[in-house]
Structures are given as structure tokens and as C-alpha cells.
Amino acid sequence: MTTVFRRIALIALALGVSGVLAAPAGADxxxxxxxxxxxxxxxxxxxxxxxxxxxxxxxITTSNNFTDDAKIDMQGNRTPLPDTYGAVTTKVDLGSPMPGAIPFQVSGSEWPGSAGTGCSGWIIIA
Structure with missing residues (x-):
């Protein structure tokens, strides 16, 4: 009987720590x-x-981007980034991601005089 009680207590503790019991059911x-x-x-x-x-x-806030082929590639989707001098924000909906890591790649032209050619990185979902 005490073994069953301990298991139930440990499961309840684990669920409470993970937040399952902390949030009301159905709360967005x-x-x-x-x-x-x-x-x-x-x-x-x-x-x-x-x-x-x-x-x-x-x-993604893009500024001082003087190429019309800049883009972000992520999760098999490609989103173009604007050719702009001033700051312009592009929004990408990621849904409600599961824990893990999402790689991304931002790229643009390698034309003479360009300051950079993009970057690659990760979105860490915890």
C-alpha cells in the first residue's frame, strides 16, 4: 500500500513540476x-x-537590406524578406511548437560590396 501511495505521490509531483496540474484544463x-x-x-x-x-x-525585422532575394528558410518553408532601407517586420507563424530545436537559415545575395550574406541558427523550444 505504501509503495502505491509513493508512486502516486511521485507522479503527482512530476506532473505538478511539469506544469500539467498548474494550469487549468482548457486554458489557452x-x-x-x-x-x-x-x-x-x-x-x-x-x-x-x-x-x-x-x-x-x-x-524578423529587416533593415538596410539592399537585395531583393533575401529570405529565411525554416521547417521546409521559405519566407522572403523585403528589400528595404528602413525597418520592416515580417511575421512567421510557428504554431504551438513542441519541445526541441528548429533550425533556420537567412540568406541573401553575395553581390560585390555586400556587408554580409546571412546567417544560420536555432530556435530552442523548451
Missing amino acids: PAPQRITLDYTKGHCGQTTLMAHSFVPTTLE
């Missing part, structure tokens, strides 16, 4: 947004962090 988590800056052919950072099971939007 507040959406989150993660940001990436892309300017002059360079990314501001290459590792982004997000929470799992939460509606997530990646916002």
Missing part, C-alpha cells in the same frame, strides 16, 4: 513572439529561445 496560454534582427546581411543573434506548447510568432 498567452501567445509569445520572438524576434530576429536582420540588417546589412547579418543577423543580430543566431540562438533564439521560446516556450513549448504556446502559440508563437517569429518577427
Whole structure:
């Protein structure tokens, strides 16, 4: 009997720590947004962090991008980035991702005089 009680207590503790018991059933988590800056052919950072099971939007702010073929490739999808001098934000819906890591690749032209040719990185979902 005490073994069964201990197992039930450990399972309840594990579920409570993981947040399963902490949130009311059916409650929708507040959406989150993660940001990436892309300017002059360079990314501001290459590792982004997000929470799992939460509606997530990646916002890429592009500025000083003087090529019309810049894009971000992620999860088999390609999203074009604007040819712009001022800051323009492009939004990519990631849904409610499971824990893991999502690789991304931002690329642009390798034309003479360009400051950079993009970056690759990860979105870490915890």
C-alpha cells in the first residue's frame, strides 16, 4: 500500500513540476513572439529561445537590406524578406511548437560590396 501511495505521490509531483496540474484544463496560454534582427546581411543573434506548447510568432525585422532575394528558410518553408532601407517586420507563424530545436537559415545575395550574406541558427523550444 505504501509503495502505491509513493508512486502516486511521485507522479503527482512530476506532473505538478511539469506544469500539467498548474494550469487549468482548457486554458489557452498567452501567445509569445520572438524576434530576429536582420540588417546589412547579418543577423543580430543566431540562438533564439521560446516556450513549448504556446502559440508563437517569429518577427524578423529587416533593415538596410539592399537585395531583393533575401529570405529565411525554416521547417521546409521559405519566407522572403523585403528589400528595404528602413525597418520592416515580417511575421512567421510557428504554431504551438513542441519541445526541441528548429533550425533556420537567412540568406541573401553575395553581390560585390555586400556587408554580409546571412546567417544560420536555432530556435530552442523548451
